[in-house]
Amino acid sequence: xxxxxxxxxxxxxxxxxxxxxxxxxxxxxxxxxxxxxxxxxxxxxxxxxxxxxxxxxxxxxxxxxxxxxxxxxxxxxxxxxxxxxxxxxxxxxxxxxxxxxxxxxxxxxxxxxxxxxxxxxxxxxxxxxxxxxxxxxxxxxxxxxxxxxxxxxxxxxxxxxxxxxxxxxxxxxxxxxxxxxxxxxxxxxxxxxxxxxxxxxxxxxxxxxxxxxxxxxxxxxxxxxxxxxxxxxxxxxxxxxxxxxxxxxxxxxxxxxxxxxxxxxxxxxxxx
Amino acid sequence: xxxxxxxxxxxxxxxxxxxxxxxxxxxxxxxxxxxxxxxxxxxxxxxxxxxxxxxxxxxxxxxxxxxxxxxxxxxxxxxxxxxxxxxxxxxxxxxxxxxxxxxxxxxxxxxxxxxxxxxxxxxxxxxxxxxxxxxxxxxxxxxxxxxxxxxxxxxxxxxxxxxxxxxxxxxxxxxxxxxxxxxxxxxxxxxxxxxxxxxxxxxxxxxxxxxxxxxxxxxxxxxxxxxxxxxxxxxxxxxxxxxxxxxxxxxxxxxxxxxxxxxxxxxxxxxx
DNA sequence: CTCAATTTGTTCGTATGTATG
DNA sequence: ACATACATACGAACAAATTGA
Numbered sequence: 001x002x003x004x005x006x007x008x009x010x011x012x013x014x015x016x017x018x019x020x021x022x023x024x025x026x027x028x029x030x031x032x033x034x035x036x037x038x039x040x041x042x043x044x045x046x047x048x049x050x051x052x053x054x055x056x057x058x059x060x061x062x063x064x065x066x067x068x069x070x071x072x073x074x075x076x077x078x079x080x081x082x083x084x085x086x087x088x089x090x091x092x093x094x095x096x097x098x099x100x101x102x103x104x105x106x107x108x109x110x111x112x113x114x115x116x117x118x119x120x121x122x123x124x125x126x127x128x129x130x131x132x133x134x135x136x137x138x139x140x141x142x143x144x145x146x147x148x149x150x151x152x153x154x155x156x157x158x159x160x161x162x163x164x165x166x167x168x169x170x171x172x173x174x175x176x177x178x179x180x181x182x183x184x185x186x187x188x189x190x191x192x193x194x195x196x197x198x199x200x201x202x203x204x205x206x207x208x209x210x211x212x213x214x215x216x217x218x219x220x221x222x223x224x225x226x227x228x229x230x231x232x233x234x235x236x237x238x239x240x241x242x243x244x245x246x247x248x249x250x251x252x253x254x255x256x257x258x259x260x261x262x263x264x265x266x267x268x269x270x271x272x
Numbered sequence: 273x274x275x276x277x278x279x280x281x282x283x284x285x286x287x288x289x290x291x292x293x294x295x296x297x298x299x300x301x302x303x304x305x306x307x308x309x310x311x312x313x314x315x316x317x318x319x320x321x322x323x324x325x326x327x328x329x330x331x332x333x334x335x336x337x338x339x340x341x342x343x344x345x346x347x348x349x350x351x352x353x354x355x356x357x358x359x360x361x362x363x364x365x366x367x368x369x370x371x372x373x374x375x376x377x378x379x380x381x382x383x384x385x386x387x388x389x390x391x392x393x394x395x396x397x398x399x400x401x402x403x404x405x406x407x408x409x410x411x412x413x414x415x416x417x418x419x420x421x422x423x424x425x426x427x428x429x430x431x432x433x434x435x436x437x438x439x440x441x442x443x444x445x446x447x448x449x450x451x452x453x454x455x456x457x458x459x460x461x462x463x464x465x466x467x468x469x470x471x472x473x474x475x476x477x478x479x480x481x482x483x484x485x486x487x488x489x490x491x492x493x494x495x496x497x498x499x500x501x502x503x504x505x506x507x508x509x510x511x512x513x514x515x516x517x518x519x520x521x522x523x524x525x526x527x528x529x530x531x532x533x534x535x536x537x538x539x540x541x542x543x544x
Numbered sequence: 545c546t547c548a549a550t551t552t553g554t555t556c557g558t559a560t561g562t563a564t565g
Numbered sequence: 566a567c568a569t570a571c572a573t574a575c576g577a578a579c580a581a582a583t584t585g586a
Binding site: 015016017051052053054055058072073074075076 | 582583
Binding site: 023026191205217241243 | 514
């Protein structure tokens with residue numbers, strides 16, 4: 001018999017028992033299978049996933065080693081671990097929260113290049129500074145690496161406090177400098193996967209999902225003073241966006257207290 | 273000899289040649305290897321990845337089938353495809369942009385449950401409405417599925433225009449209703465992986481990275497009228513966050529034209 | 545206490561895929 | 566292309582522990 005999963009397997013080439021384990025892990029972490037609960041028997045799982053008994057056992061074995069499942073002969077297999085939110089790192093979506101979240105950071109510098117190639121800038125990323133310093137570091141929290149930062153910092157900024165830029169997070173350092181006026185700052189996030197170097201630095205499997213962040217800070221003269229490519233391990237991060245945050249987006253909000261303009265879209269769409 | 277990659281392999285269980293292929297695919301898509309360029313010889317790649325020649329050949333074979341590489345005997349291996357930004361779907365970070373982006377959407381309803389269980393609400397998600405309608409749909413753009421939406425919509429809202437809620441995106445429909453006053457709306461994003469059902473609906477490999485979005489809209493009375501769990505395929509989405517967007521974050525901005533308050537943090541931190 | 549049903553644990557044989565040299 | 570080693574997956578049979586009638 002050919003398993004339904006095998007169709008996907010043909011594309012992804014991930015071992016079947018790993019896939020089954022992933023599905024079961026999801027069920028535990030989503031709360032569908034609660035702690036202490038007895039899960040379906042091996043035979044039921046066999047039928048559900050349309051795989052051999054040994055394959056289900058391998059999957060259970062994987063989750064057992066992760067401390068999520070406990071199988072007991074004659075009784076069944078049970079969920080052992082409490083559901084926990086692994087996403088402890090809240091990515092900042094504003095300058096102040098970003099700066100604050102970085103203040104107690106422990107970066108470990110791995111490469112410093114005082115006269116490297118300039119960074120690549122896209123449309124809307126501002127103008128290149130004359131010279132850049134390249135600073136590569138690994139960021140730690142609770143002794144665990146959670147991101148790799150590849151930063152191009154304008155040389156003029158770096159020279160204002162080289163020692164501190166070498167030992168602490170750059171953005172709080174910039175924020176603390178009264179002489180720097182900011183023009184714009186933005187981040188672009190996409191999901192990627194770990195290449196060998198990143199996998200090694202972040203201690204994650206090669207090919208594991210990552211969150212790739214391009215963060216750019218432009219000063220009041222339009223110069224890109226801070227250009228960073230940051231790779232986060234994706235399994236610990238969370239991102240919260242408040243949709244009604246800006247004035248423009250608040251026009252439909254209740255009360256109408258704070259500058260709420262009662263302006264509805266001119267084009268009245270017909271109800272379907 | 274034991275490859276460096278093998279250490280990761282032990283953790284991830286992804287075949288070595290798939291891993292090598294992924295790394296090379298990254299290099300092509302990131303532009304490190306440009307179209308038309310001759311890439312390193314098999315022998316060089318052997319040495320770099322510390323794998324057997326056959327393994328490199330298998331990796332090249334994979335990318336050849338994807339149309340990214342072309343190997344020609346006696347000449348070398350060449351990059352055939354153009355670098356393209358696959359991240360065509362910009363996730364909205366504001367109410368108006370979100371509503372606008374959904375207006376021309378083509379949802380395909382797959383499950384409608386008029387009297388289902390209420391959604392699970394976390395802290396800060398508002399109060400439960402009396403009854404909910406559950407609407408599951410797959411969102412398409414350019415004939416391609418890009419997200420699966422599992423939506424709990426307050427029954428009172430649904431009843432205001434059931435036909436339209438069954439055939440069009442819900443948020444624009446809510447936005448168009450003058451009688452609804454919004455209190456709060458937020459999204460929380462985490463990276464996950466595709467279970468069999470999601471993989472099938474989105475036509476992605478099982479276990480592929482996904483972007484999981486929990487989107488909640490609360491009305492002016494604190495009732496959660498819209499509770500959605502959305503799963504995006506991660507390979508097509510991009511998220512842009514403007515860090516200096518809000519008034520509070522703009523206090524250091526240049527010019528000081530628009531309400532900029534010249535207030536620096538009271539705590540003056542000493543330069544390290 | 546015994547028996548039977550249930551459920552996990554173990555082992556065999558076979559086939560195929562992965563990786564090395 | 567070949568020989569070797571190990572991982573993956575199947576199906577089937579049997580062993581061992583638990584439970585309840």
